[in-house]
Amino acid sequence: MKKIANVFKQLRKAGKKAFIPYIMAGDPSLDDTKRFVAELEQGGADIIELGVPFSDPLADGPTIQRASERALAQGVTLRKVLALVEDIRNDSRIPLVLMTYYNPVFKYGIEAFVREAVRIGVSGVIIPDLIPDEAGDLIGYAKKYGLDTIFLLAPTSTEKRVKIVARSSTGFIYYVSITGITGAKLQLDSTMESTLSLIKKHSRKPVAIGFGISSPEKAAAVARLADGVIVGSAVVKLISEGKDIRAFARAVKEVI
Amino acid sequence: MIKKTKKVPDSRGHFGRYGGRFVPETLIPALAELEETYKKLKKDKTFQQELDLLRNNYIGRPTPLYFAKNLTERVGGAKIYLKREDLCHTGAHKINNAIGQTLLAKKMGKTRVIAETGAGQHGVATATGAALVGLECEIYMGTDDMKRQSLNVFRMRLLGAKVTEVPTGSRTLKDAINEALRDWTTNVRHTHYVLGTVFGPHPYPAMVRDFQSVIGTEARKQILRAEGKLPDCLIACVGGGSNSIGLFCAFLKDKIKMIGVEAGGLGIESGKHAARFAGGSLGVFQGCMSYLLQDGDGNVLGTHSVSAGLDYASIGPEHCYLKDLKAIEYTYATDDEALKAFDLLSRTEGITPALESAHAIAETVNVAEKMPVDAIIIVNLSGRGDKDVMEVARIKGIEL
Known part of the structure; x- marks a missing residue:
């Protein structure tokens, strides 16, 4: 499949920004997730984030918490999400990034996880409760087997943190737009621009912005400041309401 | 076997293979600030005197x-x-830590403290410390715990704290901690999280231990x-x-x-x-x-x-x-x-x-x-x- 870095390179050449939707794997079922991936790809998604459900999602707001509960109630585990990716790979080459809390990966075995993820075609991993300082093993294996490690920066990040996170991230850098949890209200202020320029000062890696981006308008506003836009809770909410996510993806893709 | 003479935790908060800092990046600068401030105040005579005075005349030590x-x-x-x-x-012993941390929060210029509570003792202790030093206070508590510890819920409210029910997950202590961490991630700029035990990200396990020692x-x-x-x-x-x-x-x-x-x-x-x-x-x-x-x-x-x-x-x-x-x-x-x-x-x-x-x-x-x-x-x-x-x-x- 396509490498994340190449996706950004091509988009940059075309003067476009990456659209990265997030969905919770197994919400409401793994079969549905497979269908949603196809719909998002048809709608113009460039990379898709697949959430792995966890019992204690401390970085997530109510929308994704509930999606996680629904997926867990279906018996969805990291193992099953990996099997789902293998299945999706029969039909699609779109880069898939797993967003998971650290403990399921730790329990699976860090090397075993990275090896299996790469074997079945996962492009990268985002772990919101793992900072680079604690990720020595993961980064080592990810380099060895070829998995992108996407770390996060936030409006509170100091220059020292920016340097550490930028250096450890591959694929792209995830900039959390707000001090808060997923699905909270987006605030466009000067902190975002100043932190983003700080990131750009220390790294030439692509930066995608996520958290609180709930509409095509907001996506358009933040896209101007970065290389990609991540939309999570809004997509998860549409799914829970049985609405058309392909149309939403198109609407976002058109304006970024 | 690990050598016992080593000072724990190390500079990154590790007790051998245990401990560390596994939280969202948003909180890392706040934890670093907390660590720095605590390190300074640990050696600050005025702070220690203030704490000793409260231990003797307020806690009753x-x-x-x-x-x-x-x-x-x-x-x-x-x-x-x-x-x-x-x-x-x-x-309960919880007050030893709560007084230490609310005093610390005040020194850091925070205007608000939050805490999780299970039995309600840490919630009451934090609400007490907040009332004493003059900080806004919000306590997270699982629905099930609120039921079996209703007396403490009322005590916290008497002390001027807002008690917020956590109806998610197992509706007990761990869910209250999740919610407190979410609040802290959102309000980290003016809020200090008074964690109630020797757990969580560095420096909490060492700092709470010191306050309880x-x-x-x-x-x-x-x-x-x-x-x-x-x-x-x-x-x-x-x-x-x-x-x-x-x-x-x-x-x-x-x-x-x-x-x-x-x-x-x-x-x-x-x-x-x-x-x-x-x-x-x-x-x-x-x-x-x-x-x-x-x-x-x-x-x-x-x-x-x-x-x-x-x-x-x-x-x-x-x-x-x-x-x-x-x-x-x-x-x-x-x-x-x-x-x-x-x-x-x-x-x-x-x-x-x-x-x-x-x-x-x-x-x-x-x-x-x-x-x-x-x-x-x-x-x-x-x-x-x-x-x-x-x-x-x-x-x-x-x-x-």
Whole structure:
């Protein structure tokens, strides 16, 4: 499949920004997730984030918490999400990034996880409760087997943190737009621009912005400041309401 | 075996392989600021004097080390001393940490504190500290815990705190911590999170230990004065593990037998317990690496204990480290054993212990009867039982 870095390179050449939707794997079922991936790809998604459900999602707001509960109630585990990716790979080459809390990966075995993820075609991993300082093993294996490690920066990040996170991230850098949890209200202020320029000062890696981006308008506003836009809770909410996510993806893709 | 002489935690908050900092990046600068401020204030004479004054005149320290003569005679073995943390202002050892941290929050210029609570003791202690130093306060508490500790919920509100119900997950302590961490991630710029135990991301395990170490420092002096020698055994209950570390850490160099008592709930075989060492495995949860009750896929299991304060899926990282070093032994007491000890101490000594502390009393009875009469045990009576009276009556089927 396509490498994340190449996706950004091509988009940059075309003067476009990456659209990265997030969905919770197994919400409401793994079969549905497979269908949603196809719909998002048809709608113009460039990379898709697949959430792995966890019992204690401390970085997530109510929308994704509930999606996680629904997926867990279906018996969805990291193992099953990996099997789902293998299945999706029969039909699609779109880069898939797993967003998971650290403990399921730790329990699976860090090397075993990275090896299996790469074997079945996962492009990268985002772990919101793992900072680079604690990720020595993961980064080592990810380099060895070829998995992108996407770390996060936030409006509170100091220059020292920016340097550490930028250096450890591959694929792209995830900039959390707000001090808060997923699905909270987006605030466009000067902190975002100043932190983003700080990131750009220390790294030439692509930066995608996520958290609180709930509409095509907001996506358009933040896209101007970065290389990609991540939309999570809004997509998860549409799914829970049985609405058309392909149309939403198109609407976002058109304006970024 | 790991060398014991090493100072723990290391500069990154690791106790051997345990501990560390596993939280969202948003919180990292706040943790660094907390670590720096705490390091400075630890050596700041004015701060320490202020803290000492509050310990003496507000908390009521030093707390007595009481020789439980009646209980000793009833058991017929080692002499049993009780470290009376139940006599602290607000009724438990939790205030030692809460006063330290609210004072610290004020020094950092924060205007608001938040905390999680299980049994309600830490919530009450934080609300008290916030009222004292003048900070806005919000306490997160699981729905189930609010029910079984309704008295403490009302106390917190009397103290001016907002108590927010957490109806998600298992509706107990761990879910309250998730919600507190979410709040902190959102309001980190003006809010300090007063974590209630030796758990979570660095520097909390070390900082809370330091604030609680006053228990052991006092007890060591007191027993030398009373008996002219050190005790043979120390016993304390272990939820997150702050009252036990607080007592134990002053005796670590003395190579004394130390026993941490976890919540055995309905028994280990039942799966309904909170005995992390008996039933858990290595994992990463709510900020640190430690022993964790989890399933094969790394999801955190529900726990059960009659005592809300011990009803938690993980345990302070330093406990894991000290267990590996064989410096502390860990065992558990079941709900039934704790309830029996609750009655026993009430009737023999006229002291009603918190259900948490009753776990330590239950183990003390087992250990003391096998020891000679000139041996000495110190038990940390970490809290008083008033808060549990309603719940115990309910369990006994008595309508109040």
